[in-house]
Amino acid sequence: MVLEKEVLPFFTWLLRGEGATFADGEGALVLFAIVVATVFVLALVGGFLVSLVRHGPIRAGEIAYNTIVGGVGELLRTSFRRVAALAAVAAKESVRRRVWVALVVFGLILLFASWYLKANNTQPARLYLSFVLTATTYLILLLSLLLAAFSLPADFRTKTLYTIVTKPVRAGDIVLGRMLGFTLVGTVLLAIMGLGSWVFVNGSLAHTHRVDIESLEALRSPDGESLGQRGLTSYDVYHKHDLTIDTDGSGVAEGAHSHTHQVTQNGDRLEIGPAEGFLRARVPQRGKLRFYDRKGVETARGISVGNEWAYRSFIQGATQAAAVWTFEGVSKSSLVEYADGGGEYLPVELIVRVYRSYKGEIERGIQGSIQLRNPDTQVKTNLRTFYAKDATIDSFDFANEQTSTDQLPITILEDLVTPDGRLEVIVQALDRNQYFGFAQADCYLRRPEGSPLWNFIKGYLSIWMQMVIVIAVAVTASTFLKGPIAMLFTVAFLVLGLNREFFVKIAQLESYGGGPVESAVRMVTGMNQMSPFDPSSAVSVMKGIDFVLAKMMLGLSYVLPDFSTFLGRVNFVAEGFSIPADALTRDLIVCLAYVVGAFVIGYFCLRAREVAK
């Protein structure tokens, strides 16, 4: 699974971010404070200038004073009773406007999906999950956008607002009431969609097989003792399983298409149970990745470069090249008891991207090796080989008792983990001229797994948070814009938020072809992106405008929500990884910050507006 960025522990993120200390000012809290202060100053200066032009300096000063003192005072007088009443009406309005049609649409989408999505994928759970989660996200965002952006402008147009603002209703009550009302409606719809999705995904994945009687063969030990049976299941929904059955008739249909089945004996018939393990909530403990090049020299990166979280580097097969992960905090609690009670093991999982320079035998996969190593003493376990298929998760259970490369008996806890809890995992490709590609998130120690249902709910929570942000922004936009414009504004906010990194790149004048004006000029004149301009005053002006624009864009980028992060959370669920609690808390705080920010801005915009204009 590709992780775009490391998920920082919550307080690290809040207080110091990527910086080393709080004083570096990269913590989310500091950035938030800077944004708030900047918006406050800009709004104050802007508002003052406008009233200066309209009313002259004395009135303007008075207005500014009243706005700050009276405005803040009234903001605090926002009453829950009135907010609740207004929210209830907003919710009623949505219901009378037939929002539940969205549920019908959602039902149709699921119906369409069940007919269109084929489970011939090796990871059908991922397919179904990412489909329903994406469909829900877009549907609910569109819906909340429509509800939130058009409601207040409609009240202005029909003048129903006259009757409301002539009651002791503060502008803040109106803004918050809308946000709350639509959030309520959205939450109910989302909950229903979530329930529908859960039933749909489980229903779509549910299947069973029959035992292929002809394939069954008895297993015997060399001295003729019966060890059970081996065989195959029938071929259903694009796959079949290998069967191993004990002498007592119980057994498993082994992992295929990322799930298993239990086999039980019922009289003289073997029965295969429902599919298990489709939905996962793996909790990975991640390490730091570094590489050895083909000569065995340590490098930060393998072949090809990029952000180690987002991009994969490749190691060449049958050379000294290797990928090495260092894990910290490995201890007894990292080990898991074997199900049959025969000792403990360290669960390691690995995702390999395979790059073939020649075709080879596709079915077999590419051979690789994995070892554990003590980073201090360099003691290593014997090579353990495996066949890697592209982009699938390989699980390795390393028993605590191992044999070192010197053929000595060792244990993981005593000989491979350093006193301060570090352990290395080394992976190499063994086939000549084939390559393995790795990113930092591709190897992890598997911690006890979370509940898939709870993880699914967490995925929906992150959709919910996106919905809340969209509602907050749309309601605020609608306090000063007409409905369709408020909607466009919010959509722009969303789209820019989704492409925030690209936007920041342009703003930092890092992208090819210069800033916005320069790119436009290059496009219109059909000029190549790299060739420099002849120096002239026009070019200086162009660069000057670009510089100012870029600074403004950079400023704007600070208030854009990072929607790609939110969408990334949904990927966690689809890929079967537990959404880290740190990520969830952080998203919740970000969401709250947007709601508060949008509320305050919306309050002042609505307050400054002449309702009967």
Next chain:
Amino acid sequence: MPAEAVIETRALSKIYRDFWGRQKVRALKALDLEVYKGEIFGLLGPNGSGKTTTIKLLLGLLFPTEGRALVLGKDATDVSKNERIGYLPEESYLYKFLNAEETLDFYGRLFDITPEVRKERIEKLIKLVKIERARKRQLREYSKGMTRRIGLAQALINDPDLILLDEPTSGLDPIGTREMKDMILELRDQGKTIVMCSHLLADVQDVCDRIAILHQGELKELGRVDSLLTVEDVTQIRARNLTDACQNELRDVIARHEGELLEMANPTTTLEDLFLSIVSDSEARPGRRVVGTAAKADGG
């Protein structure tokens, strides 16, 4: 006047501007007004004379271009004054998807009143404005008159001290008009202050204690209705069952005192009175056609 002023405007002016700040209309020019506690004050003027603008300024729905308005001792833009104000807009701007009960409940919740009092008031108001039979129907199904009634009920939900009514009788039939006027008088008798505006002279004359006449945004006349309307040099006598002889005698008396007789004739009733009597008659005896009997009804 010793009474305390509930509304005070000082050089209140409003200029409507377009998006670019260019002047469009000077709707109100330096209005100075005082409205006292317990009176019915009428704003009279032709369409477009600035009546609605004045009311909106008093409510803080518009911000004054110049001057200021004090309502209940607070600035007109201060929201907290609304606790004690009721407002019936020109047209009832209510949510059409709510029914009468839901509407009153919603507006009631915007005030700091207990749920019991709120319920009690809703019952009382629904009866007062006579929409009991339509209380569960969505407002989108309401006729103009019913909408007006629920609009008034909504304005009274907080038992306000000051009530602002913009064209309260517009869209009402004569019976509705009569009832509305009676309600206004009753509210005054309960000690409330009422400001209403209208272009219907009869309405204003019937109920208002004092009036201001606006024309093109300027205050033209201000004073008590009775004193404004009294014609000093004319005396009116109305009597019933006078014989011809008696009438002639009266003529003589007037001539002897060098008065000028302007008119002595049988009066015609007003169409309003005729209409009201026909309707009440028809309600008393349903189904019967009423022809020719109404002429007897006297304009008293």
